[in-house]
Amino acid sequence: MIKKIKLRTLLIGGVITLFFALLIGRIFWLQVIDNDFWAEQASKKWNRQETLTASRGTITDRDGDILAMDAPAYTVTINPKVIHANGLEDDIVDGLNQVLGKNKEALRKLVTAKNDDGEYHTYREIRNEGWKMDEEKRNKVEELKKKLEQKLRTSGQVVDTGITVVTEKKRFYPRDTMAAHVLGYTDRQGNAVAGFEKYFDDELKGIDGFAKYQSDKKGVKVPSADEVYQPAKNGKNFKLTIDDTIQYYIEDAMREAYQQYNPVSMTVIAADPNTMEILGMANMPNFDPNTYWEYNLESFRNHAISSTYEPGSTFKIVTLASAIQENLFNPNAEYLSGSIRAGGRTHYDIKAGGWGQISYLEGVKRSSNVAFVKLGYEMLGKERLKNYINAFGFSERTNIDLPNEALGRMNMERDIDISTVPYGYAVSVTPIQQLAAISAVANGGKLLEPHIVKEFEDPNTGEKTKIEPEVVRQVISAETSRKTGEYLEQVVADQEKGTGHNAYIEGYRVAGKTGTAVKGDYSDRSKAVVSFIGYAPVDNPKIAVLVIIDEPNQKIGGGAAAAPVFQKIVSQTLKYWGVPKTETQADKDDKVKTETADLLKTPDLAGMKVSEVKAKLLAEGLTFETLGKGSTVKKQYPPAGASMAASQKIYLLTEENTSMKIPDLKGESLRDAMEVLTLMKVRVNVKGEGYVAEQKEITEKGQRVVYLTLKSAADTVKGVDDSTESVDQQEDVKQEETAQGE
Template identity: 30%
Template sequence: MLRLGSPRRRINIGLIGMTFVLSIFAGRLIQMQGLDSKVYEAAAADQRQHTETIPAKRGSITDVNGHDLAVTVEARELSIDPSKISADVRGKVATILARQLGKSEQDMAAKLARTDTRYQRLATDVDPVVATRLLQAGVPALSAKKTYRRLYPAGDLAGSLIGFVGDEGSGLAGMEQARNTVLAGRDGKQRVETGRDGQRIPMTSSQRTAPMDGQDIRLTIDRDIQWAAQKSIREQVQKSGADSGSVIVMDVQTAQIVAMANAPELDLNNWRKSPQSSQINKAAADVFEPGSTNKVITAAAALEARAVTPDTVFHVPDRIRCADQVLKDAHAHAAESMTFRQAMAQSSNVATIMAARKVGSARLYQMLKAFGFGTAPGGGVPGAEAGLLPDYRKWSGSQSCTVAYGQGVSVTALQMASVYQTIANGGVKVEPQIVAGTTDSSGRFVPAPAGKHTRVVSQTTAKEIATMLESAVGEEGTGHLAAIPGYRVAGKTGTANRYDAELGRYDGYTASFAGFSPADKPRLVVLSVLQNPKNGHFGGQLAAPVFKDVMTFAIKSKKIPPTGSVAAPVRTRAGQ
């Protein structure tokens, strides 16, 4: 017979085995709940806790009168969990999202098809009304996060000066980039506990660091004058067939920039579709040879050195040899006697060279430096370039003559406007200003510090140059198209050969006009410049009318009355 083993033995063996297994479980529980409890508690907390960014509101950019040029409004960022969208409703959901968000249905369907992920961002900068509509439509697994979007109410007004903000909320050009730290503020943070579905667990602890909103920046730009400047230069660029153009309006006493216009200008609401060239603030960054507008610096050097006076008479042919070059006046003429005043009014290159020779290259170079050539202007204008001022010891034989009338040196429109601000301000150069002030954390307006003041020439020299420039806008001057009825105007035309970096040679012209009004009590400086015009090329023909249009609008807008005085009789011709 088959004998069965003792049941007691089997039971004992089973009990021993169970005791061993249970002891392992017990030991593990002791380790987890006792020895390692803090570790697992921290790990669980990390799984539940999430840090959310609380975006700071970006500060506004306004004109000098508080009109909005760049503002921030509330928006929503929409995201979805594709794993919770069943296949049978995926097409319907994609259609709803595409219609409400202005996206393609294919794009939405592709995001919903990513069922291997639990997060897909659908859109940023969504209007809160649209986001609420979608949430109420019952789209499954849809979530909305508060954010902000940047708007530019004025479109292309001062577009390249203001710049724009990228998708990540940082400034990418212009003032938006240059003052990004001030405008952006500081994001806050919030640490919350959420469940597996991503929803916040009620009654759980949270840690919150409040955001610090960005400060508002008030520019010195006047919206109305900026509009007039852009309109005038845009129309002249189109009419003349120029590649581009710029206008600067500057306050004489403070050097605050009242307008800084370019054509073509950047439309800030469509900056992604614009060519990169339109994103550059040409008025501050484009470098060119100024031509005859630079003659005021030669005149300043000659008058300061007492080498000439406005009434000094020169016997002026229409050409002069300088080293291996023969340099000419713009128009052929018989040799004639000219006062220095007349030479400036008629923009004689030859007479200017004669005056420069009395000064010498070293003194002329120092005067160019004193007026700001070769140095980037301060004042916070984004993208401002320094131009090019070679050391006089490196000037070629002909360059020692051409620099006198603005060829062989390079400047920006901003630098040239500063030259005329210095003359109009009695010889005192003020650092150009583009920011009027900012708001502090309490919302109080804090004015920007005034620009640095530097005396460049004596008040007497500045006044003598002003009278010479007023003659240049007279009937016999090259700038007569800049004259404004009822107002005294001082200014100078400029026509320069234009160096084309792509071609590696001179090609085309730069036409410009710079001046101020009222001539006897200056309030505003206006400079206009056109690059590579095809229909005409003289500054008096193309740039002077822009000056007249913009200055006329500006003095009316600022309610600047005529002084009521008339220019004192001066000797313009030799023998008078």
């Protein structure tokens, strides 16, 4: 008996000893042999890392109006398991079909989706109709959820519809199609695809940050010395040279011509010829970057920089300026128009038989091919002509800060080609090259690099960088620039002989040139590229514009089709800027006759949103300027109900503080300038009579004072300096008096 007890004790003890041996062995294995593996598994359980997404930089126009920004977006997700548990399959399919417009069959597949184990999924996104939606659709989905929740409550079920709306971010373009080819777009995943978005993607997208920390089993963050935080670096904000008002004028004028002529495409670029800041750029067909997937590939092509074409007669500007620079152009010398044999072929004027014996100046006005063959092929010769073409930038890219810039070509090896180059054949160019060249003619002979960025800001540091004009080279002299402009002005001003007479703007001096280039092998003359290029005012250029219409649906030249588009854009822009007209006696007589007929009643804009006011005034053709950075109109001038001229500018005050930027009042009457500055609570000092020609802002005893120098309208346009003191002289005298007083 005792022996059995001892054996039993030994057996139990042995088993216990073996158990502890195995336990210790297992612990040793886990803590020593498998230590790295289990440490990693434990780390995964309590260590967390979150991505801190950087915000993509905002893109605005030159006045700060937003063109592209990050905005809230909403994605619809469903839980098939919950939906089936609550018997809502049909309700969900029917409801989301009505709200999102997604196919019922596709919705049913999502609602009934199962995993490999035959269990319903717990998460599915409704793509693409319910992916990154706008707020309007999100609200409709929320209404559907509430309706279904009420149904579940009534039946006594668990109130869970299986529908969730997740808040995300997406790229938003508040002006829809406006400047779409400049801006480009990002896809739904946030990848930059085209345009400015793609070219400056690295600067715009920023760098994501992260947060590493430890949490308990419920995922709640716990204090830890190992916590790591790397903040996101948001993308840079860009201010473009584009003016959204001028962009509106461009697209509005284009839309009218596009509907009339139904061309393959249409392109317009506007720039400040003195800086080559791009003021507006557009193409048709156009697209909306918010819904880019709805358009075909051709809609995305930015012809302004990515397409080449034979320019035709607009290229004659290069030949003319080159001949003037070489002292070869005598406007009064005569030649026989009609046709000429040169380079192994016969060249003809657009009018059969020509106009007889005419002067070279008349040849320029009439766009005579013969005149330019003589100037370019006979007088300049191959080498000089080629050198000037290169100097004007046609053998190199302009380096505009947009992607996919094309490069034109020249065929100047054979005489038969060289003889046609002076009037724009056997040479292909990009629209942006042409605009840079005409700007060199306008600005005193300097070829400048065109640019689309005015300044950019790093929001993480507040550092701002401004982009300054960059001169490539001096192409022609300032005197040649002046003379060329005067001859090109006659192409527009001569209403009888000038091919560009449809670009004439009453009260302004306009220079320009028409172009009509037959496409392909020249056998089908119905297929042509028609264009107009020019600038204004001639004596003080502020805007240069190129208009191209590719294959209009009727046989028509650049003077008839493209020049009116130029005229509408430039006349609206000069009015918008308040550029004073050159007033002749005839103008004065006309003004007396029409001054009462042209009067309008100023609309009441107070309390309206700035975006609504802009749309209203642009649609009515009224010019305006927004003062301040508020979102609603606080005050206005002229006041509501007051009589105003159709050409008068409306000033919209969106803030009520004394630090707002003083607007550019050049060209305004003294009364209007005084009213605006009084509205802004700014003191004024006036010298002279007429219209505002100069303004200077200084601070005296803590208060802002604006000095205005007035001149007559004619003197303002001509730049005539009268004997009165300049603004700077006034300031010097004032400072001297202050110093003596102290």
